[in-house]
Amino acid sequence: xxxxxxxxxxxxxxxxxxxxxxxxxxxxxxxxxxxxxxxxxxxxxxxxxxxxxxxxxxxxxxxxxxxxxxxxxxxxxxxxxxxxxxxxxxxxxxxxxxxxxxxxxxxxxxxxxxxxxxxxxxxxxxxxxxxxxxxxxxxxxxxxxxxxxxxxxxxxxxxxxxxxxxxxxxxxxxxxxxxxxxxxxxxxxxxxxxxxxxxxxxxxxxxxxxxxxxxxxxxxxxxxxxxxxxxxxxxxxxxxxxxxxxxxxxxxxxxxxxxxxxxxxxxxxxxxxxxxxxxxxxxxxxxxxxxxxxxxxxxxxxxxxxxxxxxxxxxxxxxxxxxxxxxxxxxxxxxxxxxxxxxxxxxxxxxxxxxxxxxxxxxxxxxxxxxxxxxxxxxxxxxxxxxxxxxxxxxxxxxxxxxxxxxxxxxxxxxxxxxxxxx
Amino acid sequence: xxxxxxxxxxxxxxxxxxxxxxxxxxxxxxxxxxxxxxxxxxxxxxxxxxxxxxxxxxxxxxxxxxxxxxxxxxxxxxxxxxxxxxxxxxxxxxxxxxxxxxxxxxxxxxxxxxxxxxxxxxxxxxxxxxxxxxxxxxxxxxxxxxxxxxxxxxxxxxxxxxxxxxxxxxxxxxxxxxxxxxxxxxxxxxxxxxxxxxxxxxxxxxxxxxxxxxxxxxxxxxxxxxxxxxxxxxxxxxxxxxxxxxxxxxxxxxxxxxxxxxxxxxxxxxxxxxxxxxxxxxxxxxxxxxxxxxxxxxxxxxxxxxxxxxxxxxxxxxxxxxxxxxxxxxxxxxxxxxxxxxxxxxxxxxxxxxxxxxxxxxxxxxxxxxxxxxxxxxxxxxxxxxxxxxxxxxxxxxxxxxxxxxxxxxxxxxxxxxxxxxx
Numbered sequence: 100x101x102x103x104x105x106x107x108x109x110x111x112x113x114x115x116x117x118x119x120x121x122x123x124x125x126x127x128x129x130x131x132x133x134x135x136x137x138x139x140x141x142x143x144x145x146x147x148x149x150x151x152x153x154x155x156x157x158x159x160x161x162x163x164x165x166x167x168x169x170x171x172x173x174x175x176x177x178x179x180x181x182x183x184x185x186x187x188x189x190x191x192x193x194x195x196x197x198x199x200x201x202x203x204x205x206x207x208x209x210x211x212x213x214x215x216x217x218x219x220x221x222x223x224x225x226x227x228x229x230x231x232x233x234x235x236x237x238x239x240x241x242x243x244x245x246x247x248x249x250x251x252x253x254x255x256x257x258x259x260x261x262x263x264x265x266x267x268x269x270x271x272x273x274x275x276x277x278x279x280x281x282x283x284x285x286x287x288x289x290x291x292x293x294x295x296x297x298x299x300x301x302x303x304x305x306x307x308x309x310x311x312x313x314x315x316x317x318x319x320x321x322x323x324x325x326x327x328x329x330x331x332x333x334x335x336x337x338x339x340x341x342x343x344x345x346x347x348x349x350x351x352x353x354x355x356x357x358x359x360x361x362x363x364x365x366x367x368x369x370x371x372x373x374x375x376x377x378x379x380x381x382x383x384x385x386x387x388x389x390x391x392x393x394x395x396x397x398x399x400x401x402x403x404x405x406x407x408x409x410x411x412x413x414x415x416x417x418x419x420x421x422x423x424x425x426x427x428x429x430x431x432x433x434x435x436x437x438x439x440x441x442x443x444x445x446x447x448x449x450x451x452x453x454x455x456x457x458x459x460x461x462x463x464x465x466x467x468x469x470x471x472x473x474x475x476x477x478x479x480x481x482x483x484x485x486x487x488x489x490x491x492x493x494x495x496x497x498x499x500x501x502x503x504x505x506x507x508x509x510x511x512x513x514x515x516x517x518x519x520x521x522x
Numbered sequence: 523x524x525x526x527x528x529x530x531x532x533x534x535x536x537x538x539x540x541x542x543x544x545x546x547x548x549x550x551x552x553x554x555x556x557x558x559x560x561x562x563x564x565x566x567x568x569x570x571x572x573x574x575x576x577x578x579x580x581x582x583x584x585x586x587x588x589x590x591x592x593x594x595x596x597x598x599x600x601x602x603x604x605x606x607x608x609x610x611x612x613x614x615x616x617x618x619x620x621x622x623x624x625x626x627x628x629x630x631x632x633x634x635x636x637x638x639x640x641x642x643x644x645x646x647x648x649x650x651x652x653x654x655x656x657x658x659x660x661x662x663x664x665x666x667x668x669x670x671x672x673x674x675x676x677x678x679x680x681x682x683x684x685x686x687x688x689x690x691x692x693x694x695x696x697x698x699x700x701x702x703x704x705x706x707x708x709x710x711x712x713x714x715x716x717x718x719x720x721x722x723x724x725x726x727x728x729x730x731x732x733x734x735x736x737x738x739x740x741x742x743x744x745x746x747x748x749x750x751x752x753x754x755x756x757x758x759x760x761x762x763x764x765x766x767x768x769x770x771x772x773x774x775x776x777x778x779x780x781x782x783x784x785x786x787x788x789x790x791x792x793x794x795x796x797x798x799x800x801x802x803x804x805x806x807x808x809x810x811x812x813x814x815x816x817x818x819x820x821x822x823x824x825x826x827x828x829x830x831x832x833x834x835x836x837x838x839x840x841x842x843x844x845x846x847x848x849x850x851x852x853x854x855x856x857x858x859x860x861x862x863x864x865x866x867x868x869x870x871x872x873x874x875x876x877x878x879x880x881x882x883x884x885x886x887x888x889x890x891x892x893x894x895x896x897x898x899x900x901x902x903x904x905x906x907x908x909x910x911x912x913x914x915x916x917x918x919x920x921x922x923x924x925x926x927x928x929x930x931x932x933x934x935x936x937x938x939x940x941x942x943x944x945x
Contacts, residue, residue, distance in 0.1 A: 318885030325787065327757070334750070367791070385741075385797040462739065
């Protein structure tokens with residue numbers, strides 16, 4: 100039996116313990132600022148596997164002063180970041196396996212059939228907040244590692260497993276791993292891609308636009324200028340900009356996507372009294388950044404659009420529209436489709452599942468943007484969960500996909516890092 | 523010296539006590555639910571003048587079940603309504619002098635140069651919340667009455683002075699006077715018209731429109747439907763409706779008004795996350811009602827507009843736009859320009875000020891709508907304050923205008939009610 104067959108066999112024999120591990124992980128509500136207990140479960144598993152543990156609280160000056168630190172969290176005590184290394188025997192390529200431990204809030208409790216952190220198993224699925232995004236992915240990575248270690252399969256290159264905080268809030272955890280020196284020849288991030296391969300990831304950033312009007316009594320509204328009406332002109336400009344940016348984008352993976360890099364208006368708020376002409380409107384939105392685009396270029400596009408309005412529109416000449424970048428940011432990521440890591444993953448996908456993988460570009464940013472742009476580490480996003488249920492009530496993950504993903508990843512590690520022999 | 527000359531003389535000799543009365547009135551912050559203390563000052567003055575006092579707490583079932591009771595206030599204890607009558611000697615026309623005692627909140631304290639309830643006198647003005655809207659008007663009415671009584675001038679018709687609560691919140695106080703039986707051959711309401719005569723008043727009512735979209739992640743916004751974009755279609759329809767309604771309106775007093783009966787969008791609120799496609803948008807606004815229009819007709823106009831959208835627009839066929847009438851309402855008011863009360867006021871305006879009065883239509887509703895529509899009492903709105911400073915920081919009223927208004931009103935009472943002789 101060769102190593103890959105041993106892995107398949109081991110995984111099929113260890114379903115129950117794998118599922119139980121994921122259930123325990125889901126049962127710890129690792130919302131922002133409460134990641135510690137779930138992280139402890141991961142650390143315990145890494146110790147059991149004999150990995151070399153690096154556990155630290157992020158937030159030093161180097162991190163906080165970094166240009167890509169977009170984070171409003173004030174303290175990180177008690178909720179550490181983890182890197183756990185299975186050192187290679189030498190002569191092979193290294194790889195980072197990056198997963199985040201933080202989960203988004205559970206939302207409206209009434210929408211859940213069970214407790215959001217039940218980790219209950221039903222119909223071959225594990226349910227609960229974070230099951231798909233992305234504790235199921237974490238389980239896949241650790242099962243992949245355990246299947247190698249349990250079968251005594253040594254690799255030539257280092258495998259660096261990371262369990263980071265803050266992904267959902269802009270990536271300070273992964274940025275901290277890069278600044279601590281963790282880089283590799285490749286990386287896999289098991290975000291919920293429904294087992295598709297995402298070599299490209301759309302980045303994104305948030306903006307706030309403030310539009311001014313002139314207040315008046317609603318009965319003489321012609322004496323005022325409605326900030327709502329003025330904001331509608333700004334929205335029309337944003338729509339034009341979105342169109343222009345998407346026409347410019349030309350990549351085979353995007354040919355079937357209606358709007359590859361959307362400008363989304365997520366929030367519009369103006370006025371506080373039905374009988375008054377509102378004098379301020381605030382728009383908040385998310386601007387997509389193309390995988391191959393520099394953040395600065397995308398920023399300039401929007402800044403120029405607003406500047407043009409401010410110089411050409413008579414009202415805005417008098418009352419300047421204000422643009423502010425705020426909140427979280429996700430860097431885009433881009434890997435050539437023919438990259439060896441893509442080949443290795445694709446090959447093992449096909450041999451495990453008997454089909455070619457679907458290759459797409461992600462419509463959202465991941466920590467991969469930081470690993471690739473700041474950490475110079477080529478990234479493929481590939482994981483067992485599904486975006487459709489992430490961040491939603493009754494989030495779940497299919498157990499079979501966790502184990503198939505683990506098998507594909509373990510086999511890819513053998514090919515990528517190189518087998519050093521069996522103990 | 524005839525009666526009108528005596529009135530002029532008395533008013534010129536009683537400036538100080540008149541101003542002090544107004545100052546005391548302004549110094550009692552009679553915001554909604556706290557009208558009692560200011561009302562007590564008015565009652566005291568009416569007792570002093572020997573008027574027949576009717577002081578009562580409104581809120582009986584007859585009021586609360588009335589179709590024009592649009593009020594969310596739960597109790598009225600301790601903040602009574604007042605009617606105070608100077609009975610006529612018989613054979614003359616009666617008149618109601620209606621003023622409201624409630625004032626709007628002071629707004630942002632930082633915008634005020636002095637305490638909002640200082641009642642301070644500077645440069646011939648009394649400053650403070652409510653000075654112009656409309657305690658200065660109340661002072662004019664009481665000075666008019668006092669100038670008659672002090673000079674022993676008896677009238678043939680009844681003069682019914684009213685100091686009501688709730689005008690700023692939709693008129694439950696004045697509605698209560700009508701339901702208690704107070705009607706007359708005419709009425710003057712000294713709202714801040716800057717001494718113009720307003721025989722016509724625009725009515726208004728509030729609406730709330732809820733527009734639905736479909737939520738999605740901003741990175742795949744094409745999978746959702748933006749409630750903001752859908753709401754923009756509704757706003758475009760409201761703009762068309764406003765245009766059509768104003769073209770239809772044809773009245774000489776409106777020929778110079780850009781939009782006689784506006785539909786004002788005062789509030790727009792949608793979405794709560796920059797990266798999500800918002801699935802609900804809520805618009806709140808105020809619809810103007812033409813002076814000669816029935817409320818029901820105006821309601822139908824907007825209801826039909828929304829129904830049309832709901833039957834013709836494919837998205838709205840699936841996700842119905844909801845229209846809700848809510849909050850306060852002000853009935854419109856309309857008096858023919860040649861009405862004898864208009865003539866009496868105009869004549870005395872000219873003889874006191876040496877000029878013809880400016881006659882306009884008010885862009886806002888007053889309690890006059892209730893007096894005329896429900897109480898069958900012809901109404902002219904005429905007062906010393908100015909709309910421009912009402913509801914704003916540093917509200918003030920010019921003292922000279924209070925006394926000129928008082929003189930015009932007192933002389934009008936003589937002509938309207940008929941002089942019964944001097945004691």
